[in-house]
Amino acid sequence: MKLKIILGSIAIVTILVFLAMNFLESKIEYGTITMAKEKGKLIQIKGACVQEKESFYDSKNNQFIFYMKDDEGQETKVIYDGAKPNNFELAEAVVVKGRYSEGVFHAKDILTKCPSKYEGNSEQIKKTL
């Protein structure tokens, strides 16, 4: 009986250590462009696409390129390996996950946050009257 408890506890501790290790290893902090520039590590940044600047899909390299501004007002060029995300134009905010290097933020993931439908504005209602 004692042996069982000892073995069981060892197993549980091992699993929890495994959990903690993997968790710490895989976590990616939310930050700002300034932080991304300083640390150069994998980071997630929330911001918005800069509408005035170019954003286009480069078909030769299969890259989507745009400029984003984070919540602190910092701007950076973003290169994403892939097509422009489906909801990009509509997104009020984007979250990019990647690394900053050589003056460009290389995103390996883009998440688009669409505006809540509940915040339907006057314009929308006027269109449907």
Place this chain on the structure above:
Amino acid sequence: MHLAIYTFPMLGRSLIIFSFISILISATAYFISFRKKSDEHLQLARISFHGSAISVLVSSFLLLYFILTHQFQYAYVWNYSSTDLPLHLLISTFYAGQEGSFMLWTLYTTIIGIVLLGYSSRKGWEVEVMLVFNLILGFLLLMLVVKNPFAYIWDAFPEDLIHTGTLPQTGGNFVWLDEVKGIWAQYPTEGKGLNPLLQNYWMAIHPQILFFGFSSMSVPYIFAVAALLRKEYQAWISVAKPWTVFGTGILGLGIILGGYWAYETLGWGGYWGWDPVENSSLVPWLVGLASVHTMMSQRKMGSFVRTNFVLSILCFVLVLYSTFLTRSGVLGDTSVHSFVDPGMWAYWILLSVLTLFALLGFGLLFLRNKEMPKIPVEHSFLSREFAIFLGATLLSFTALFILVGTSSPIITTILSGKTSAIDISYYAKTSLPFGIGIALLMGFGQLLWWRNSQTSSLLKSLFAPSFVALVFTVAMIVVGVNDALILLFLFFSAFALAVNIIVGFRIIKGNPKYSGGAVAHIGMALMFIGFVASSRYDDKQTVSLEEGKTLSVLNNYQLTYLGYQLMEQEQYSFDIRVEKDGNTEIVSPVMYFSKFTNGLMRIPDILNQVMQDFYIAPVSLETPESKSKEEIHSFKKGEMKTIDGMKITFVDYDFSDEEKGKMVTKSREVQIGADFLVEMNGIIEHIKPLFQMVNGETKFIPANHSSGHRFTIRKMIPDKENKENSSIEISIAHTDSESNTPQKDVLIIEASVKPYINLVWLGTIMMMFGFLISVVRRLEEARS
């Protein structure tokens, strides 16, 4: 004008409030019956339950009626539907938004409640079961009281819609709010419509099954708490068991259909993305799966008393936690799905309900803990109970890992003050070791007997499946699989598959009713192998397909882009001919511009084959500009410039063509030429590009030089008074041989191969079939 409905203002909302109050009365009456152990309030409890249930049914039909008849005076109807939707999508807008999905959850819970009332009263469990049930339904109704699906549109937009004065008779929909004071409101004649991403037949199926699963998962909780109230720690298992199997099966079906939807039409490239919304329904499913097994063990051997309480309580608490994660806005920016902030009210209700039901369940369990019987351990390590114990532990830990990963933004914020999210590689990395153990137990456990197994017969039965698994694994190594953990996972999956096929056949020969477990395990093992093949050994490539040109991608698939066609509703299908090994098929992914999202929507197309899927996701269509170098030059009359080795002189405009043109067409046509003298390598040529105006349309007709340069008029600045001041702008382009022909469109696609993905779907179907067989069997057991 839909004035008729407004003569019953607030009908929908009144029904919901009535349901809520009624269910509270029913809960109170059941509580009194429970405390007094008397039947005198039972009638009241039942009547008010039925009143509440009928009212939920009527209000659901009312919401559906408002949607079907396009009553845009309701904000919810306006927000999610429109008049152009086909019937099945129109019906599905019922649960397209938060209010409606809570309504659907409430509706299904109510339907389950009606069945549960009959079932529990036949078993003599009515008072406790319905008491707990009513608390749950009460919480759902409270959410509907706060997030009202029947809110009027003018309450959301008072400044735009509420007016005073006389009621206009035409030009829209108008309704008196207060005729005496002269206050009226205008409301929309059209709705905002349904997100095109959701406009798919899956939208009519998947959410319904998922919510039905959520509703069903509350039943194990209800029975567990009822058992704790009654201090009956064994009898509840056989009563609750069919519901646990049913709920777990339905929830699993809902999850997998969601994956199939994502794969087939949403174009997410895969069937599983470890998104918080996906994860948070997977976690209760894994716990449900664990409890399906431990319940069987308790029914058979009496052990696992506490485990079963914990797991059954967790099933529902985790459903609530998942609702909290995905509906409260707490995950904020970390999910694609997450609904945007529903408001503080919803947040606090969800959080307090989660706490309340967790406290109720675990608190009671804690109180009863001492008096619960301790069943002495009689089994050996080589017993089915022990295998089940290990399997349930592994399933629970898998659930814990996924839960921790999904909650990472909350956990890191609390622990370090900084928000972090987990990279999705975490999930695959951590589930793999557990998967290996689960695969092993899926096979090994089926060979074990209850209490103890005979070592000699066990070894004998291990031989054939191990041999099959070994051959399979060696074949996988030959094919190129070289990751040790993956090989181990494949080995045990194949082992589990072989064992369950052998055991399954033996059971079916005896009594097919008992084959549920084996069939479900065969399904699961097939899915495991399918997961590895389709998502670990998939291959993808982004390619540019020029119209008409054949390109070879990914192991000899010959692709030719044939051009696009306009389908209905301004959607374009892009036809690609796919040739492989002498077979030719046309695959047509779709792209279109959506006014709703103001962006490009893409729908993939799949070439389904037995061994693999060939998946084409459209990326974009590029219409190339002329590739040639083109420069614009301006000349004054008589001026000479040297360009690309050509000495070019602008001689003059040639109006004689204009005169000729007039004569021919009686002034409907104007044609002016420009005369250039070009000297190159001693050869002199006259080059005459033309300007034409036909019926008011202007055209510039280029002229080619023998060297391949093309001259096109861009702008004419003639001066008829003083011809010497005339000037001209032309473009000179060097046209190489290729660009002499018009440029072709280029379709950019992402092509991928998903090997053996059919194993995932086949496995799913088998697993669901296994669940079905089990439900039937457990229902029969519960009846006896």
